[in-house]
Amino acid sequence: MNVKLNSRMQLLILFGLAAGLVTIAQSIITTGVVYLMSDFSVSSTQAQWSYSAFLLVVGVMIPLSAYISRRFRARSIFFFSLIIFLIGSVICYFSTSLITLIIGRVLQGIGNGIIMPYVQILLLRTLPEEKWQTYMGLYGLIIGIAPVLGSFIGGFVITFYGWRALFSFFTVATIILLVLGIFFVKDNTPTEDYPLDYLSVILSVIGCAGVMLGFTNVADYGFTHYLVILPIIIGIISLILFVKRQPKLDKPLINLSILKNKYFLVGTTFICILFSCLNGCTALIPIFVQGVAYNSAIISAAVMLPGGLLIIAFNIIGPLLTNRIGIKKVLIMGCIVSIIGFATMMFYTQDSSFEFMTITQAIRLIGAGLVLMPATTWTLTMVSDKVEDGTAVNNTLRQIFAAIGSSIVVVIVAVLAGGAIDHNTASVVAFNQTSLILLALHVVMLILTIVYIDDKDKIESAKK
Template sequence: MNFKMDNRMQLLVLFTLAAALITIAQSIITTGVVYLMSDFSVSSTQAQWSYSAFLLVVGVMIPLSAFISRRFSARTIFLFALSVFLLGSIICYFSNSLLVLIFGRVLQAIGNGIVMPYVQILLLRIIPEEKWQTYMGLYGLVVAIAPVIGSFAGGFVITYYGWRALFSFFAISTIVLLVLGLIFVRDDSPTENYPLDYLSVLLSVLGCGGVMLGFTNVADYGFAHYFVILPIVVGILALIFFVRRQSKLEKPLINISILKNKYFSVGTVFICILYFALNGCTAVVPIFIQGIAYNSAIFSASVLFPGGLLIIAFNFIGPLLTNRIGIKKVLIMGCILSIVGFATMMFYTQDSSFEFMMITQSIRYIGVGLALMPATTWALSMESDKVEDGTAVNNTLRQIFAAIGSSMVVVIVAVLAGGAIDHNSASVIAFNQTSLILLVLHIIMLILAILYIDDKDKIENQKLG
């Protein structure tokens, strides 16, 4: 690295601010799903595409992150990503149909898929490894604050001003960041003439996109429909060819060989399950509160807001605790708290009080906050000399599972409810049963933490021994 530390930290701050804004855009639309259903006369599963499509496109973009970070300067990445995000925000604001809205969300997601992994790569490049947990905690703190406050404020904005006001906020904020980027982001980040294998790009798009599209189509067509089976089959075959091709390339799009590291793989599996459940709940809990229990968007946002504040705090506390007591104990605590949270969700009813739902969701969020950043940083530290590839693999897989989770959890509730989520007892029971399924997934995570995850120095000593 031949550019000054103050320049690098300046870059990191601006990219983190951009990541915070983009993170708000990812999930804030879930608060307005019920309003989208009404305005565009669509079902809950169709309206949910405004969220699922965002996650799907991010999952498709992230495999390119290692190439982008090596090939282009920070200035180019910053200005291009935010310009695309701005265009998407404007299209969403003026959309007159769900399809146009989804197209705007796709453009927003392209910006997200470029910025989010690059911030992480930038941080891991310039911060010494022994400080990764602390700085990843700070990064998680900033990025977590934005969507939580955004979702809470979004409930009020949607109720009083409509969902389009959200996108006017994104447009104005992005313009401000672009101006700051033009002034402060310089072309002094290191680049290399890294080749882009177009066939690998095509295979990754077909693979990631096919798998996620197939699972999200389950909501509308059921598990046996060719709109579900065909994309999944195409996606799996494309991913198989993608993996085989990477092993033959001198400079692959993604260095898949890092998955041979058992600990990196275990950490990635842990994170994938965590994101599946987290994004599934992000989608389905507001639907339960508003669509099944018939409460307002403000009520829904207020239930989730305290937990959101806690996940912010524990996004920072988790890494600090990891430095003090070790990764294993922190992840075990996180899993246990999440299990308690899902266990209490099995007792939700249409008459559940605000206080009960708020407290139980807060418990779940503490568990997530404890585990999220420590698990991510730990997995990447297992391949600390390959941060670009590790970030690409880790982020791609977790985003695929996040997209699948955001749709599949809603689908599971709908299927268990008899085909549709509504204001009835069948939907309540279905939500309770789905909570049990998510609880079991967290038990699997707990087992992984107990059996395989430990501090890096202990693992290295075991290898030497």
């Protein structure tokens, strides 16, 4: 028993470290978008694909998480995902064009999309349901520290050594993890002969990529251009075919019937809105601080650091508060704090001080930190008997909306600014208007919480 326990702990620790590493890769490039625009002579929306493509691929990979967790052992998953991530890091380091860089980022995203949901599935399989909030908070701490420290350190690294140095770090760190895995990743996780429906995979890839590409092209071509309309139409048709195909399969790629659970649907909607706004701001704030307010990458990273540290802290505080006062009060509190944060962003100008931007971003991220893990865990408890399917559906939709959000928020500002984000009044007004839109979305989250979300035992009592 002790041998099995030690083996499982080693497995969780190494997967946790791997999750931290691949999470750093997700957002660290955002502090270098302005440099990519200069080095590759591309627009902000084009350079933003270095971030958006990563998120999109993660969203595409997560539907496979239920299949992967059932079909392969943890050791195989660990080595395959990290080797793919390593190859992507090397390609990014040597890239001579934005296209090459994006190819490397796609490979990094594949590694991330395999590791992240699998760690969550391992935790939920291993722990009793009454401990999910606490340990999911700890998991949130691990994946929360990574992007925050990554963005802050990334700002310094990019300023003094260039953006390629980021990928040399990923290369070395991944090699170290692979070596550790050879000695310590030994497990007997169960597997089953679970079939993979290749047509479903193709439809999901085309669907997600098409919608994303169409929305990303809006800023460069306008809403009526064929490079906007055609990808969106193809994407929507593919997603419709994907959704219709799943109920016909004995073992679907992703069990969408789980969305018939009203509370799981509400929780997933809440999380999708949250991640869309959160990742949209992750992409937008560095562009505003550097491109509109004319500050350095270091200042941009420093603006986000306190809020990033606070979201880490509240990833722990949120679940603990939920255990004490209930899910509804915590989510209401978090939504109100976030609304205040977005309201203050409506007063940003070209001359906004470092202190003002730092404090207001901290407020926004405290709200996000309060609700992030409690909402995720509550949603999964609504389908606790189908944790693999619940994790796959929830994480897939979350990441797709995160990818769309990271692109569409920048597109909205660019369109409202007249086609490009620059050091001018039009860009400031556009940023303020976009902040109002994000505020309104958080009001929707608040309404969902008040009307539908409550502790599981109260919901079950009301059913009786």
